[in-house]
Structure formats: structure tokens, C-alpha cells
Amino acid sequence: MREQAGAGAVLGRPHIADALVTRGVVDSREEAFATLLSSRGPYYVPHHAPDAVQAVRLVVEAGGVPVMAHPLARQRGRVVDDEVIEAMADAGLAGLEVDHRDNDESARSHLRALAARLDLLVTGSSDYHGAGKPNRLGEHTTDPESLERIERLATGTVAVR
Structure with missing residues (x-):
């Protein structure tokens, strides 16, 4: 590997x-x-993951800016209900990844409305992991205003330029 x-x-x-x-x-x-790397595959080993709301609190306590990646990416399996996103927002969630290849226009529209209602940032992502996936680096980006807001909200580190 x-x-x-x-x-x-x-x-x-x-x-x-x-x-x-x-x-x-x-x-x-x-x-x-x-097949083999799926959570339904024969070699899957379950692991403990923190509760989503608790994870948001931990990121905020560490000075980070929590943004939820692909909440409605149905191609990946489970999606996250609006009620969970609302609870995460109450705990300090700062944004939602909206512009992602797995979100069709209906999902993007829904997520933009939800983000507006909850005063969350809207981000984009190519979800690029190398040439072996169809995702292309920079195919979806975060607008500069949202990036600036993320940088202002962060208290744990100094932005590297």
C-alpha cells in the first residue's frame, strides 16, 4: 500500500x-x-464513532470550525436527517458541504435552504483522493466569503498562507 x-x-x-x-x-x-471495502462487505469491522453532536462540540472546544461533509450523499449510503443537522447546528456546527458531485440539484437546493435557515456556511468540495476516482481536484469549491468566515471563526490555529 x-x-x-x-x-x-x-x-x-x-x-x-x-x-x-x-x-x-x-x-x-x-x-x-x-464489495470488499463496503460496510456491507465480508471484511467490515465496526468501529466506535462519537455521536455527531458530541463530535461537533469537541471540534468547537478545540478551536475548530466544524463543517459537515456530504450530508445527503445517497450514493455513499446513509444520509443525515435535517433534525440531526439542526441538533449539530445547536452544538456549534458552522457549515454544510453543499456543492459536491454526489448531491444532485434537488439535494443542493434543500441543503442551501437548510443552511440559510440555520445560518450555516455553504461549502464545496471535490472530495479528491487521487486519480483513481472520478472526482477531479477543484471541481467544486468554497466561495471566498465562506472561506474567510471559516478562518475568522477558527480559534485553534493561525491560518497558513
Whole structure:
């Protein structure tokens, strides 16, 4: 897997998928994620994840700016109900990723309205993890005003320029 990731990189599921392709176990990254690396796959091991509201509180306490990634990305499996997003907003959630390839126009419209109602930032993301996925670096971006607001809200670090 180190060959796929490169020196010093943190290994993740995309690297495991690439290694499975290289070894001929699967034909593509998509197949790896749909079968062996799926939460419904034969090798899935459940792990503990903090409650979403508690996770938001922890990020805020650390001086971070919590933004929820792909809340309505149905292609990935579970989606998050508006009530959960509202509870996260009450705990300090600062934004929602709206502009993402997994969100169709209906989902984007819904998320923009929800973000406006909850006074949340709207962000974009290419969700780029290398050339093995269809996502292209910079295909969806966050507008400069939202980025500036994120930087103003952050108290844990100094922005690197």
C-alpha cells in the first residue's frame, strides 16, 4: 500500500482499494469500495464513532470550525436527517458541504435552504483522493466569503498562507 500512497502519506481506504487493484483482487477502485471495502462487505469491522453532536462540540472546544461533509450523499449510503443537522447546528456546527458531485440539484437546493435557515456556511468540495476516482481536484469549491468566515471563526490555529 505504501507504493500507492507515497512517502509520508496517511494510509486510507483509497490506498487499500488501489492495492487491491494492483494485486488483481478487483478490477477497479469502484469495485473495491462496492464489495470488499463496503460496510456491507465480508471484511467490515465496526468501529466506535462519537455521536455527531458530541463530535461537533469537541471540534468547537478545540478551536475548530466544524463543517459537515456530504450530508445527503445517497450514493455513499446513509444520509443525515435535517433534525440531526439542526441538533449539530445547536452544538456549534458552522457549515454544510453543499456543492459536491454526489448531491444532485434537488439535494443542493434543500441543503442551501437548510443552511440559510440555520445560518450555516455553504461549502464545496471535490472530495479528491487521487486519480483513481472520478472526482477531479477543484471541481467544486468554497466561495471566498465562506472561506474567510471559516478562518475568522477558527480559534485553534493561525491560518497558513
